[in-house]
Amino acid sequence: MHRVPSSFETAPAQYRHWRIELDGDVARLLMVVREDEPLVPGYVLKLNSYDLGVDIELCDAVQRLRFGHPEVRTVVVGSGRDRIFCAGANIHMLAQSTHGFKVNFCKYTNETRNSIEDACRNSGQKYLAAVSGPCAGGGYELAMACDEIILIDDGSSTVALPEVPLLGVLPGTGGLTRLVDKRKVRRDRADVFSTLAEGIRGKRAIEWRLVDQIAPRSRFAQVVTDRAHKLAAEAKVESTSGPQMGITLESLAPTIDGDHIAYRFVSLQIDRVHRTAHLTMRGPGEGQAVSSAEELHRLASRGELWALRAFRELDDALLRLRFHESTIGLVMLSTRGVQSAVLAADTALYAQRGYWLGREVLLNMARVLRRLDMTSKSFFAVVESESCFAGSLLELLLAADRSYVLDSPEVKLATDILNAGSLLASNGQTRLGLRSHDRPARVNEILARGEKGPISATEADELGLCTVLADDLDFADTLRLAVEERVSLSPDALTGMEQNLRFPGPDLSEGKIFGRLSAWQNWIFIRENATGPLGALTSYGRPERPSFDWRRT
């Protein structure tokens, strides 16, 4: 079976579509898309338009600029082609893709742009978009993900969001949101702009806040360079002492054996018949309780830092689940290992949070967990005697839709400092807070209890951490029935439901109902699974069982 893409891993030496140029504290990230190298046949990547293959390289580049080049303070995102910045996502690619691929493609490209903003906000790097030619759709959305935008003033180059007028779809990579929320474009102007196929250029682009600066062709390169150096000079370098040279992110290269994917710390077993997957994450061994920046750097350089390696593996496994396993609806999350070793590794890592590499490792963990939150699969955490849901691994349980906990004296959970605010969900809350939103005081209660030592299954239940607590006699059957029930339900409805339950507060309810819930409902209503001839709504009350398309999007 041909899987697209075959891998989410790449490295600068293998890039087909991007070029990184380093110049002290300024890096240039240049888009030079090769027309004739699309990810799959059927379209040509004209005008620096992109597909998933191009974005996987961008994601990798952003990641490597953080880990490999801590000296970089400004990243100039530009085009390596003449008179074109980026035409956005390739339309013919979209037109030939399935619904599920389109949705996952957009989700991935959104996450890449969010990772740029995460670097801007937390890693002391400024991103500067140098727009030297037409910049449309996803191209402008990429520019908006940067801190600043400089547009060439050549009488023709524009920024544009032409999706609504030309394609009848929305700009799918955060464009509308960033227009009003980030760039503070007045909402009526945002309305005009988003329906204007030809876009806006020159002074008007500045007046409307669509770009921050314009420069004529003759001075464009110099203006960009000057601004890049100015931003770099202004950047606050917030790293404590320790090795300042970057590290190379080594290849994960999982072993794939039929339906089993094995990484060093993560294993993923696909059960196609039951439409489930088992994702197991192992905790660290000894020696991860680094006592200095030097030790952290040495381990990470060798690819031996558990917190970095294990969460990179988790990230890769999640992407494979999303893109390769659309019919898998339920993922069982398990952990294995020694609790004290996780807690020691977490605590030691947290102590290095002021050191640039410690900070980056923590930020990466947080991004991976947000990738999990946004994955449209059901997640059940399964807590057994050999489990190791502690600290950073406890986040898996907190992120899960449900937790099934064996009532046994051998079962223990544990918290540590990483549960207290280092690994925030996308709404700015801790997962402990999201899980305990029914009793906010519980968050501190749980953390205080965790400081005293491992939490027994019974205590965990009292603290609201167990959805189901079952003893040895019942556990296997209870879980089996729950799994059978879960995989029998409409995947569309589950996706919509989970997106509405995973993020309690702090949006106002009315806004959430109309903007979020109704939106999902709209989608679900017109899916075959609900209203098709064999959909659940159509066949309600009839003798036939509804028939579902099991693909999750």
Add this chain to the structure above:
Amino acid sequence: MHRVPSSFETAPAQYRHWRIELDGDVARLLMVVREDEPLVPGYVLKLNSYDLGVDIELCDAVQRLRFGHPEVRTVVVGSGRDRIFCAGANIHMLAQSTHGFKVNFCKYTNETRNSIEDACRNSGQKYLAAVSGPCAGGGYELAMACDEIILIDDGSSTVALPEVPLLGVLPGTGGLTRLVDKRKVRRDRADVFSTLAEGIRGKRAIEWRLVDQIAPRSRFAQVVTDRAHKLAAEAKVESTSGPQMGITLESLAPTIDGDHIAYRFVSLQIDRVHRTAHLTMRGPGEGQAVSSAEELHRLASRGELWALRAFRELDDALLRLRFHESTIGLVMLSTRGVQSAVLAADTALYAQRGYWLGREVLLNMARVLRRLDMTSKSFFAVVESESCFAGSLLELLLAADRSYVLDSPEVKLATDILNAGSLLASNGQTRLGLRSHDRPARVNEILARGEKGPISATEADELGLCTVLADDLDFADTLRLAVEERVSLSPDALTGMEQNLRFPGPDLSEGKIFGRLSAWQNWIFIRENATGPLGALTSYGRPERPSFDWRRT
């Protein structure tokens, strides 16, 4: 042409499905749905299930309990049938409805439930759900809209949200949101509950916070009555002196002449050929600057209070646009009248905000404007010499997606105290704030400027209130071209775009992108208008123009 429903107006004497019983400060609102009186043929309203006809009566009852019965402190929502509370929206009705009707039905029922919560929050009324039998889907969502829920403990009656397991759709009336945000049900329990077709009863329903109290059949009626009286006794009555007797909301009974609907202050002209509508709202005449609660009460009692009558008319016109005019994509908002009269009426009404009826009139205006915000049509405000966009009528311009303003000395806008916080949008912000989110300081600047007198067109432009300012030579052509362009665009994409631009801040961007924007995008991607054989995405780059289904949902 048969329009469903033929009217959104009703009155207690005409109710088919609800009964109001008054007992001092406690009212009972009893659901007694007549099986054989559906709004349209094709389904039977068994088990107190509801359709739009039933919900129009509920909406009317909630409205009349506020305006007609200010003495009521507790409203008990119960069932007038034996051993059934409410089975939710009628499934067969949903299954036979178009996509557009389903979406608008849910939007309307959501607004009705929001109006219950508005009464609880702002009108000193407590709503108490007395659940005396099975309570499923929309039935439980109605109960959750109340402040408290008492469930009969008879060994069989449950509360349930069976939509996901039984129908493959979401509970569409805020159920998932209220479960976690309002009732603070733990999110993993909410997940279990929302996939449990049979629901939850008895002590577990309390433990999970699904209900507030249970009572055996023998004591149920007494427990409900006791609690209702206790809530009434606790209620804070916050009205200043003035007439305390309720008023009767008179019938609006518009004159319908072909494609023209005429109310006293509102007129709606449908242009089916161009798929546009013109909605004109007239300001008050003299005599609306009431100087006392008595005067306010006298005018309102006679149906002569402009602020109440005109906004009730606007509400009715919006509902007609939504349900009867699905192909109309663009509404031009005009105003006519004497600015000083609007400002005087607004100011006088605001002065009576402490008096119960003044408060209710203001709350109603705010609800109607929120109905406008949530209507999936494009709105262009058209400001000409005869316009009267002042104070409460200025909110129409602020709510619109764009404003086209004639550059003429005769054109004036005006602000008053009602723009400063009495008429909040659903995200808790003023429309002046939403319109000026690009420069928050502008809000006070505009209000301060407004206090000095009318604002000229040029000044309004400088203050960010004009999307387009055009002089006499250009105005008509500019507007005509903008209208032609707007009605040529995909209605799905416009709906999604408008929902993403109308509510800038304060949700965090990431959450909005994934929860809101992606959701709309999901919906749009699978609509024929985008990806059908003649959809815009499919036909991009081909010689044929895309073909659209013009119905807005």
